Amino acid sequence: MTKRNWLAGVDVGGTTIKLAILDHDGDFITKWEVPTDISDSGHHIPKHIAATLKDKLHSFDATFSDLRGIGVGAPGFIEVETGFIYQAVNIGWRNYPLKERLEMETGVPVFADNDANLAAAGEMWRGAGGGAKNMLCVTLGTGVGGGLISEGIVLHGAAGMAGEIGHITSVPEGGAPCNCGKTGCLETVSSATGIVRLAMEKIEATKSGQLFELFQTTGLVTAKDVFDAAENNDENAKEVVREAMYHLGLAVANLANSLNPNVIVIGGGVSKAGNKLINALRPHFNRFALPKVAAETTFQIAQLGNDAGVIGAAWLVKENINNE
Numbered sequence: 001m002t003k004r005n006w007l008a009g010v011d012v013g014g015t016t017i018k019l020a021i022l023d024h025d026g027d028f029i030t031k032w033e034v035p036t037d038i039s040d041s042g043h044h045i046p047k048h049i050a051a052t053l054k055d056k057l058h059s060f061d062a063t064f065s066d067l068r069g070i071g072v073g074a075p076g077f078i079e080v081e082t083g084f085i086y087q088a089v090n091i092g093w094r095n096y097p098l099k100e101r102l103e104m105e106t107g108v109p110v111f112a113d114n115d116a117n118l119a120a121a122g123e124m125w126r127g128a129g130g131g132a133k134n135m136l137c138v139t140l141g142t143g144v145g146g147g148l149i150s151e152g153i154v155l156h157g158a159a160g161m162a163g164e165i166g167h168i169t170s171v172p173e174g175g176a177p178c179n180c181g182k183t184g185c186l187e188t189v190s191s192a193t194g195i196v197r198l199a200m201e202k203i204e205a206t207k208s209g210q211l212f213e214l215f216q217t218t219g220l221v222t223a224k225d226v227f228d229a230a231e232n233n234d235e236n237a238k239e240v241v242r243e244a245m246y247h248l249g250l251a252v253a254n255l256a257n258s259l260n261p262n263v264i265v266i267g268g269g270v271s272k273a274g275n276k277l278i279n280a281l282r283p284h285f286n287r288f289a290l291p292k293v294a295a296e297t298t299f300q301i302a303q304l305g306n307d308a309g310v311i312g313a314a315w316l317v318k319e320n321i322n323n324e
């Protein structure tokens, strides 16, 4: 039987590892997930990935020799050239030679990158980016993640920190504390967590309106609820959306003035608000972007959802093998 030249994509998260086998065009052969074993500081993960990949390949009458490579994404600080993980807090890896360990287990070339960068690459290759060579990807979830793609290359910077747009300072004085140790970062106001925090402040202060009633009934307000209530003309919700989108629009416009992307892709939980989000964001973006940048930048909601990471990981293999 001839070799299949498949690509394996792996997205290691704190609770599950998502895996996929794709063909060279990025179409899924199969995808699945397994729980993440974070015991012993994540030391068993490479062995576990190798075992589940081997089993899955076997079910297709295939072996490791049918893979051109394995791409792996993880949340944390990763040296891309060596696949060395400086720190991945949710996994437990610290100074961990991931590439070396997984190559030892599988005998297949391994390439690694930060999960947000790979999600951006996945959207560029097979999702909302539509193959655009210049793309800014913003993930609005618990935090604000990002990926910058310029001339078809994922930017890493001198120390792998490029794309950390969640920590752009949005509120220079008196901002809320951020997980990074600073205050007033973009993610303190424009992430799902930030939007809910702003909404709860309004609910506490006014004790009235749709969000207040929703909170009284369900004990919970989500970022999507805030966008829905704003659409329904709730004053508190409208103010929260305005504040969150003002800061996001300002940050993204400054990035767009620097990078001149074809497309800005918005993903993560908050992107479930869809066009409501883009319609609320666009006026602020247009105000702060250069006229030509504002006119020529399109906004798209991310299309790949949880698959973006494994598709981007497979893209990483394809890029590296092609360039060798």
Ligand SMILES: [Zn+2]
Pocket: 166, 167, 178, 179, 180, 181, 182, 185
């Ligand atoms: Zn921060």
